[in-house]
Amino acid sequence: MIYNINKYSYILRNSKNEFLNIKLDGRNLNIKPFNSESNSSLEIKDVILDYSVDIDKNDVIHLIYLCSDGKLKYKLYPSLIETTINNINLKMHNIRFLSLKLINNQIHIFYMLGNKINSQIWEICHSYWNGKKWINKKITQVFSQKYIYPYMISHDENNIYLFYSKDSQENYSIKKFNFNFHVWGTLEDNINIKNSHNITFFHHNNFFIICYNASINKTIKTLLRYKDISSVNQSWSSDLVISGNRSNSIHPSIFNIKNDLYVLWIEQDKAIYIKTNNINKWEHEKYIDVKGMNIINSIYISNNKEDMETNNNFMNFIEENIPIPIIELDKKINTKKIDNENINYEKLIPFEAKDIMHNISSINIETDKIILNELELKNNYIGQLSDIIASKDTMIHELLDKNKILNNNHDVLTKQIEELTEKNLHLSSQVKSTITENENLLSNADTKIEELNDLIKLKEDFIINLEKELELLANEIKSLKIELEEKSAKRPWRFF
Numbered sequence: 001m002i003y004n005i006n007k008y009s010y011i012l013r014n015s016k017n018e019f020l021n022i023k024l025d026g027r028n029l030n031i032k033p034f035n036s037e038s039n040s041s042l043e044i045k046d047v048i049l050d051y052s053v054d055i056d057k058n059d060v061i062h063l064i065y066l067c068s069d070g071k072l073k074y075k076l077y078p079s080l081i082e083t084t085i086n087n088i089n090l091k092m093h094n095i096r097f098l099s100l101k102l103i104n105n106q107i108h109i110f111y112m113l114g115n116k117i118n119s120q121i122w123e124i125c126h127s128y129w130n131g132k133k134w135i136n137k138k139i140t141q142v143f144s145q146k147y148i149y150p151y152m153i154s155h156d157e158n159n160i161y162l163f164y165s166k167d168s169q170e171n172y173s174i175k176k177f178n179f180n181f182h183v184w185g186t187l188e189d190n191i192n193i194k195n196s197h198n199i200t201f202f203h204h205n206n207f208f209i210i211c212y213n214a215s216i217n218k219t220i221k222t223l224l225r226y227k228d229i230s231s232v233n234q235s236w237s238s239d240l241v242i243s244g245n246r247s248n249s250i251h252p253s254i255f256n257i258k259n260d261l262y263v264l265w266i267e268q269d270k271a272i273y274i275k276t277n278n279i280n281k282w283e284h285e286k287y288i289d290v291k292g293m294n295i296i297n298s299i300y301i302s303n304n305k306e307d308m309e310t311n312n313n314f315m316n317f318i319e320e321n322i323p324i325p326i327i328e329l330d331k332k333i334n335t336k337k338i339d340n341e342n343i344n345y346e347k348l349i350p351f352e353a354k355d356i357m358h359n360i361s362s363i364n365i366e367t368d369k370i371i372l373n374e375l376e377l378k379n380n381y382i383g384q385l386s387d388i389i390a391s392k393d394t395m396i397h398e399l400l401d402k403n404k405i406l407n408n409n410h411d412v413l414t415k416q417i418e419e420l421t422e423k424n425l426h427l428s429s430q431v432k433s434t435i436t437e438n439e440n441l442l443s444n445a446d447t448k449i450e451e452l453n454d455l456i457k458l459k460e461d462f463i464i465n466l467e468k469e470l471e472l473l474a475n476e477i478k479s480l481k482i483e484l485e486e487k488s489a490k491r492p493w494r495f496f
Helices: 353-361 363-370 372-490
Strands: 009-013 019-025 028-033 042-044 048-055 061-067 071-077 082-087 093-103 106-115 121-129 134-143 151-155 159-165 171-178 183-192 196-204 207-216 219-228 250-257 260-267 270-276 286-289 295-302 315-318
Touching (some): 019 048, 019 061, 028 048, 028 061, 048 295, 061 093, 134 159, 134 171, 151 196, 159 196, 196 250, 207 250, 219 260, 250 295, 250 315, 260 315
Parallel strands (some): 009 295
Antiparallel strands (some): 009 019, 028 042, 048 061, 061 071, 071 082, 093 106, 106 121, 121 134, 151 159, 159 171, 171 183, 207 219, 260 270, 270 286, 295 315
16 A cells, blocks of 8 residues: 555745745644745645645645545645635545645646545546636545555656556556656566555656565565666666665655655654665665654755755654754754845746636636536436335335235235134134043943943853753763663563
8 A cells, every 4th residue: 555645744944944844733734834934834724635835936825625524625725825726525526645746837626526426436537727727627536445645756858757556455556657648657566565565656756666664574664675677678677675674664754855755764763764866776775863852754845056956855854853864864964044036926837827717716716627427427327326216206106005915815815814713712622622532432331441441351250150050960860871771770671
């Protein structure tokens, strides 16, 4: 992910060698001079959600900031001329990550525009003044998470470079805006940096430089890769681990002072940096002891002649030594004021003084056009949703009618169930009574069976006794017969 530079304050140095600190204090924006003879300071008490700052060659400070009521305001300091350049319905739209750049006497405003319907799809937009009117361009569409800064801006005399994350993860691209043709084109569309954090992008002497943190062997390292863009078909270098093995290194800043390129990072109580004037050959590490010191990350912007060749994504300052950056602690800043002609700082480049408010206010009309497509898409989406809702309503009514029929059927079924239940209870009572009668009958039958069994036994015993008596009688008859036969044999025969 790209480190969120809007968390930083700004330190500005003008042509008179005056330093100002601009930062959000809570939700209010403060502008405080460091070493000016004038002790004037400014507090903008609007509830500010986002802001950006730059300074022109006439020492006029330009501020753009978004208020909680949706007003996008443009203010000049120290004249305090102010105008509202847009009123954004924050209930419908999101606008984030403002970036104001004054390049070649032109105002360039970058921002991200989204809507509440799909809060993770954003458009990176660019508005600039071409000398006659405001031009608004949608550069690209990205998938962005809530707190991840998805793009960074760098530039040279001929081009603006946009480095951005397409998915807030590991895929990055670079686009270029050419001042002669006023068009955006794609330079790189497949930069893959895995498991990276705090990525910063820098353009220096025909080189693209990407610096970032990554975890290697459970230690956070600072790495760097670069590409020569002075000729075609050049590839990116391999990733160079530029921090040591001592401890975690965090929040690398990259900047150049004259021809020297610096990379600085923090390791515990040390600010460690390396520098080079030949990107293929770096000097050995140097460090500055910052133990017990409060380090401030600030974007340093200067129109001072001494800083004409200074550029940075951000620089580290020690709070007690602001505005002296860490890298300059062992050097003496030239505090001699530079003579300069009297400048009408209310003249906002590139506008004529009399047209300043009119011209800058005209961005309101054009900027509105940027969100018309979003509004149209939203309205179309709402229309589609309305059709879906209408069809759902029809379906709901049909279902309600069916439910009514089902309820009526339910009532009939309930009544039938009640009747059947009552019949079932009656039948259950009858069955119970029958079962009881059957049980009684069975009990009586058992008794009768027992009685019959007793009778049968008595009959069997009677029969046995009768058989014995008959047997005795038969034996007696037999004996009598034998006796009669014997008597007959002894008596004489008589013939008649």
